[in-house]
Amino acid sequence: xxxxxxxxxxxxxxxxxxxxxxxxxxxxxxxxxxxxxxxxxxxxxxxxxxxxxxxxxxxxxxxxxxxxxxxxxxxxxxxxxxxxxxxxxxxxxxxxxxxxxxxxxxxxxxxxxxxxxxxxxxxxxxxxxxxxxxxxxxxxxxxxxxxxxxxxxxxxxxxxxxxxxxxxxxxxxxxxxxxxxxxxxxxxxxxxxxxxxxxxxxxxxxxxxxxxxxxxxxxxxxxxxxxxxxxxxxxxxxxxxxxxxxxxxxxxxxxxxxxxxxxxxxxxxxxxxxxxxxxxxxxxxxxxxxxxxxxxxxxxxxxxxxxxxxxxxxxxxxxxxxxxxxxxxxxxxxxxxxxxxxxxxxxxxxxxxxxxxxxxxxxxxxxxxxxxxxxxxxxxxxxxxxxxxxxxxxxxxxxxxxxxxxxxxxxxxxxxxxxxxxxxxxxxxxxxxxxxxxxxxxxxxxxxxxxxxxxxxxxxxxxxxxxxxxxxxxxxxxxxxxxxxxxxxxxxxxxxxxxxxxxxxxxxxxxxxxxxxxxxxxxx
Numbered sequence: 326x327x328x329x330x331x332x333x334x335x336x337x338x339x340x341x342x343x344x345x346x347x348x349x350x351x352x353x354x355x356x357x358x359x360x361x362x363x364x365x366x367x368x369x370x371x372x373x374x375x376x377x378x379x380x381x382x383x384x385x386x387x388x389x390x391x392x393x394x395x396x397x398x399x400x401x402x403x404x405x406x407x408x409x410x411x412x413x414x415x416x417x418x419x420x421x422x423x424x425x426x427x428x429x430x431x432x433x434x435x436x437x438x439x440x441x442x443x444x445x446x447x448x449x450x451x452x453x454x455x456x457x458x459x460x461x462x463x464x465x466x467x468x469x470x471x472x473x474x475x476x477x478x479x480x481x482x483x484x485x486x487x488x489x490x491x492x493x494x495x496x497x498x499x500x501x502x503x504x505x506x507x508x509x510x511x512x513x514x515x516x517x518x519x520x521x522x523x524x525x526x527x528x529x530x531x532x533x534x535x536x537x538x539x540x541x542x543x544x545x546x547x548x549x550x551x552x553x554x555x556x557x558x559x560x561x562x563x564x565x566x567x568x569x570x571x572x573x574x575x576x577x578x579x580x581x582x583x584x585x586x587x588x589x590x591x592x593x594x595x596x597x598x599x600x601x602x603x604x605x606x607x608x609x610x611x612x613x614x615x616x617x618x619x620x621x622x623x624x625x626x627x628x629x630x631x632x633x634x635x636x637x638x639x640x641x642x643x644x645x646x647x648x649x650x651x652x653x654x655x656x657x658x659x660x661x662x663x664x665x666x667x668x669x670x671x672x673x674x675x676x677x678x679x680x681x682x683x684x685x686x687x688x689x690x691x692x693x694x695x696x697x698x699x700x701x702x703x704x705x706x707x708x709x710x711x712x713x714x715x716x717x718x719x720x721x722x723x724x725x726x727x728x729x730x731x732x733x734x735x736x737x738x739x740x741x742x743x744x745x746x747x748x749x750x751x752x753x754x755x756x757x758x759x760x761x762x763x764x765x766x767x768x769x770x771x772x773x774x775x776x777x778x779x780x781x782x783x784x785x786x787x788x789x790x791x792x793x794x795x796x797x798x799x800x801x802x803x804x805x806x807x808x809x810x811x812x813x814x815x816x817x818x819x820x821x822x823x824x825x826x827x828x829x830x831x832x833x834x835x836x837x838x839x840x841x842x843x844x845x846x847x848x849x
Contacts, residue, residue: 342532343532348471351529351531352479355467355471355527356471356483358525358528359524360483360484362521363484364489365490366487368490368491369518370398375495375498375499383507384441394450395449396767398453400760401457403756403763405454405459406752406760407754407757408753409463410462421459422463425455426518426522426525429518429521431456432448432454433449433518436448437512460521462753464528465734465752466749466752468480469735473745474682476735476738477688478681481674482675488668488674488727489671498514618743621743626797626801627736627801630696630798631762633790633793634733634794634798635763637787638726641703641719641726641784644780647780648706649662649712652709662719665719669722669724672727674728678732688736689736695725698725699722699729700791700792702725703785707785737752741801741805762790773786
């Protein structure tokens with residue numbers, strides 16, 4: 326059966342209503358928007374280092390105090406993830422992303438007039454950091470809703486906008502600074518980030534309405550068939566209300582006319598109203614933030630994986646250049662190493678999306694293999710003693726980092742973790758937990774480096790965190806299987822306990838029907 330679109334085209338403001346996940350359609354426009362949102366959020370954050378020397382000279386501050394600008398920004402971005410989820414569920418993804426774009430641009434523009442580093446903490450760290458959260462998370466969430474079979478591949482390819490932004494923005498901003506200075510360059514970046522509002526306007530809501538049969542058919546639902554076989558006289562009363570839309574055994578839910586007037590037209594109209602009302606999912610929308618995911622052991626293990634794996638994401642980008650300089654490698658060659666890492670990350674993201682798009686495949690196991698290889702890459706850095714050794718480790722690390730960084734959030738939509746229905750709330754809680762490692766990771770590695778006076782120790786600590794992440798990731802699938810078995814057993818036990826009670830309802834209905842029939846005969 327081909328997928329059908331039930332919504333009337335009313336421009337970019339109307340929601341898209343599909344009979345099933347489209348795996349394309351307007352989703353390609355959403356993927357295009359996500360590419361630029363990635364470039365204008367994480368791409369700018371990773372390119373912000375070009376301003377470090379200018380800020381140290383202008384404010385007469387140390388490198389560590391300037392680096393707190395981005396640390397605070399990243400922390401606010403991840404710490405406020407649940408707020409992003411609540412606002413998205415309340416006001417919609419489009420409005421939240423557009424508001425985030427305004428906040429990002431406002432923070433950057435005001436920062437260009439800052440007179441102290443504390444002003445930068447507030448403008449870029451807090452204001453823009455909140456905007457980054459409101460822009461990125463809702464975009465990746467709604468993109469996952471538009472795709473099913475191609476979700477991994479599309480998300481991975483679209484997420485490469487961050488990598489391409491590092492290539493283009495860093496040299497462009499550097500050249501711009503030489504012409505107009507760092508303040509006007511920062512102002513230009515803020516104005517450019519205002520285009521996130523345009524990207525947000527393209528995020529049309531999506532509603533999945535399964536096609537429902539409203540024809541009166543012989544009831545074949547397993548729960549009803551069992552009871553009808555036990556009491557054949559109740560068949561007519563059940564058929565009058567059964568359409569495959571609403572199944573109930575409570576007399577309070579049975580239409581009043583179905584006992585004495587088993588007409589076919591009125592029940593059909595009633596059923597159609599039920600189908601129309603039940604086709605829209607009002608209940609999930611009422612939950613602004615579903616914390617029930619915290620009772621899911623598979624999600625808890627996946628959240629701990631994200632917590633510890635985040636410790637290993639930042640080490641090479643922060644310490645690869647200091648490590649190479651300590652080995653006597655020149656600044657130019659050190660920059661080549663970082664560029665090669667970024668190029669490899671692009672190929673890693675695309676490759677991971679292509680592999681995870683294959684069917685049938687257990688995606689959680691592929692992710693586990695990538696995390697293990699990423700741990701190996703981190704352990705390999707301290708053993709490199711010259712340029713080509715570091716280059717090899719950087720390329721390997723960049724490729725494996727791309728496979729994990731581009732897929733770990735979209736994998737929340739897989740049934741092995743929480744599923745697409747709870748992805749919005751799960752992503753907010755997941756990124757919130759990651760924020761703890763994002764804030765504590767860089768200072769912890771800095772303390773280790775200061776204590777050992779060796780940059781290699783930072784890579785060892787991050788590799789240890791990645792190994793712990795792999796351990797928790799390996800427990801996700803067993804926890805999900807175990808919880809499914811427990812829930813299935815609970816449903817079977819409850820069905821067995823409820824079975825003797827339900828026929829009594831039907832008997833009462835038939836008694837009433839028999840009494841009505843008897844009265845009719847007496848009157849005749």
